[in-house]
Amino acid sequence: MTIFPKGTRRKAGLAPGTLIQMAEKKTERTAVRALDYSRDALDEREVQDPSEWRAFKESPAMTWIRVEGIHETEALRQLGDVFGIHSLVLEDILHTDQRPKVEDYDEYLYVVLKVLLYNGEDKRVTVEQLSIVLGRNFVITFEEKDRGLFNPIIKRIRESKGRFRNRGVDYLFYALVDVAVDHYFVVLERLGEDIEEIEEEVIESPTPEVMQRIFDARMNMLIVRRALFPLRDLTNLLVRDDFPQIGDEVEVYLRDVYDHAVQLIETVEVSRDMVQNMADLYLSVINNRMNEVMKVLTLIATIFIPLTFIASIYGMNFKYMPELEWPGAYHAVLAAMAGIGLFMLGYFKRRGWF
Helix, strand or coil, rough: CCCCCCCCHHHHCCCCCCCCCCCCCCCCEEEEEEECCCCCCCEEEEECEEEEEEEEHHHCEEEEEECCCCCCCCHHHHHHHHHCCCCHHHHHHHHHHHHCCEECCCCEEEEEEEEEECCCCCCEEEEEEEEECCCCEEEEEEEEECCCCHHHHHHHHHHHHHHHHHHCCHHHHHHHHHHHHHHHHHHHHHHHHHHHHHHHHHHCCHHHHHHHHHHHHHHHHHHHHHHHHHHHHHHHHHHHHHCCCCCCCHHHHHHHHHHHHHHHHHHHHHHHHHHHHHHHHHHHHHHHHHHHHHHHHHHHHHHHHHHHHHHHCCCCCCCCHHHHHHHCCHHHHHHHHHHHHHHHHHHHHHCCCC
């Protein structure tokens, strides 16, 4: 997920609703899979022929169309024609830098969500767009790539013959949103573990590599915050507004999703403060260590100042220095220099300077 949108200049000056490929190609082809289910029946298959899509739209059962891969504009155009999806919606589906939002098109509801992905190898967070179209008897999801996020829901549909299948497509819509929101907790938990690990490294060994990890953690939290903050308004809108596609029973469940969104935002804010404090802690530890080094060097230099002064006097090579003729002068000067050094060490120790 980038801070500045990419690819928008490609559609500059084009008519609204013009479909051009702006999404990154993350799958070899666009796959369309259908789950047509009722209380006692289930029809699950991959639909390759666009002529078969209309049968699912007119089916009396509940239908979940899963579109995986959104880089083929022609496939999306044909799907939009069959299900009556507005060209502006299709344009937003192809443009994956959309802000999470809800749009009501009377016949259907269009919702944009962000899915967080955590890469454990480089400890980076990336974001993919999830678009959901909720109609009278169908739900269409558009994913950039199948990440297995909705596998639990598919399993519930396959194995359940009562509770899940007996509910409407609005309950399926809620389940999809709920899974996407709950996945934020998984990613934030992984980020929390990274933050704790970085905090230990800051205290024990604040190297430049640790500072880079702090920077990466700040970028991760910025990405999460940008994806998460509109989610609170989105879920609140789903709960407060009266959408004909969502029944009163499902609104109760959506309130729980709203509570999760608020909790996530609070967690992100706390985590951001922790990362910022770690950056300050890193600088403080570095400064303290530098001060310790400078203090030791200063003490060493201070001890050698009088010794250097004595040595410089007897290094001036004057002809008449009477003590140079004394037999024990050399050892006396060494003893005096050692005594001065030991005295200064004792004095510094009593003052607690080292």
